[in-house]
Amino acid sequence: MNGKKILFVSSELVPYLPENEVSLMSYETPRMVNSNGGQIRIFMPRFGNINERRHQLHEVIRLSGMNLVINDMDMPLIIKVASIPRERIQVYFIDNEEYFKRKATFTDENGKLFTDNDERAIFFAKGVVETVKKLNWSPDIIHVHGWMASLLPLYLKKYYADEPLFAESKIVTSVYKKGFEEELDKDMIKKISFDGVAEDSIKPLATPNYNNLLKVAVDHSDAVILASEDVPQELQEYIAQLEKPVLSYVPIQEFEEAYANFYNNEVLK
Template sequence: MTDKKVLFVASEMIPYLPENEVSSLAYENPRMVNDRGGQIRIFMPRFGNINERRHQLHEVIRLSGMNLVINDMDMPLIIKVASIPKERIQVYFIDNEEYFKRKATFSDEDGNLFPDNDERAIFFAKGVVETVKKLNWSPDIIHVHGWMASMLPLYLKKYYADEPLFADSKIVTSVYNKDFEGTLDKQMIEKVKFDGIAEEDVKSLGNPDFSGVLKVAIDNSDAVVVASDTIPADLDEYLKSVDKPVLPYVSIYEFEDVYEQFYETKVLG
């Protein structure tokens, strides 16, 4: 991985959020690339239940201050940054008072999904791309972990299709086991179409459940990693029909060599 640039975009990540399959691998994966001589950038949402003081988050003024249009509304973009000291790894946080101030990640205390999770995912995707543009950093690989990051492949391939910084970037999506019940807002497809993205490119969002959202990410990725031992049956079937490299599940204890080889031979090869 020497000198390869890898952008990691994650819904959640330890040590900032509780440990689970996504947050653990979203940490171990960039750590592996960093250890093996790659250059990395990591982005995640700045959820309100992340302890800013303990993790020493601070705003990056030169990167903040832009407005992103989400469903015809101007939403201010705030960028914060923190370091994981023992790994010498920096993490960028996408923040906005309206979307990420609340003291929870994806659902309220009764377990109900936040009604604006679809807009939060769109905002996160656009915020990552706009910030990487400001950093003028052109990644060789973009690896997406977690469903709230899953709009990124679509927006890069369609909305930012003419952006030269990403012209040669290869997108990898990790597919995990089902992460939420029910659906996101039924109007999600209309909000995406508002950005000039054609309906045929997002037909899976007609039913924006977990599988529908992930299918859009898969469609717009160059390669896919199965990141859970079991994934929803319909996604398993869907992956059999796609004409792109798919890496079968490998445990977090054995993934390092396998992922590196996949990057070098299937994604970049």
Template structure:
């Protein structure tokens, strides 16, 4: 991976959020690329339950300040950054008072999904892409972890399809079992269509459950990694029928060589 540029976009990541399958691999995979001589950038949402003082987050003024349009609303984009101790790794945080200030990640105290999770996902996808454009950093690979990041492949290929910075970028999506129960806002498809994305391009979002979001991400990726030992039958069948490179499940204890080989031989070749 020497000198290859890999952009990691994650819903959640240790040490900023509790340890689970997504947050652990979202941390370990960039650490692996970093250790093997690659250049990395990491983005995640700045959820309100991330302790800014403990993790020493600070705003990057030169990257903040633009407004992103989500469903005809102007939403200010704030960029913060922190460094992971001992790893020489920086993490960029996508922030917005309306979407991310609340002291929780995806659901309220009763376990109900936030009704604007669909808009948060749209804002996150656009925020990452616009910030990478400001950094003028063209990634060789963009690796997506977690459902809050799942719209990134769709937006890169359709909304930002003419953006030269990403013309050579390859997208990899890791598909996990961990998702959510029920569906996101039933108006999600119309909000995506507001950005000029056609019905057929995002048809799965008519019923925006977890499997649907993963199907959309897989459709617009150049390769897929099965990141959990078990997926739903629907997702397993869908992935097995994809006509693109798929890496089968590897545990967190054995993923490094397999991911490295997948990047080099299946995605970049």
């Protein structure tokens, strides 16, 4: 991985959110690349249940200040950063008062999905790309973890198709076990179409459930990693018929060599 630039975009990341399969692999994978001489950037949403004082988040004024249009509404983009001390890894946080101030990640106190999770995912995808453009940092690989990050491949391949910074970037999506049971807002497909994305490229989102969200993600990725032992069968079958590199599930104790080989020999070949 020496000298390779990898952008990691994740829904969740330890130590900022509780440990689970997504948040742990979102930490371990960049740590591995970093320790093997790669250059990394990590992005995640600045959820309201992240303790800003404890983790020493601070706003980066030069990166903040622009508005992103979400479903015909102007939503201010705020960028914050923090460092994971023992690894000397910097993390960028995508923030917005309307979408990320509430003290929770994806669901309310009753376990119901937030009704604007679709807009939060659109905002997150656009916010990551616009911030990387401001950093003028062209990644060799963009590795996506977690369902709230799963619109990024679509937006890179469609909305930002003519952006030269990402012309050579390869997109990898890690697919995990089912992340939610309900459906996102039924108008999600219209909100994405508002950005000029053709509906035929997002047909599955007519039913915006977890499996269909990930189908759209892998459709617009260059390679796929099965990151859970229990990826939904429907998704496994869908991924199996894609003509692109797929890395089968590898336990976390053995992932480093497998992921590094996959990056070097399958994704970057």
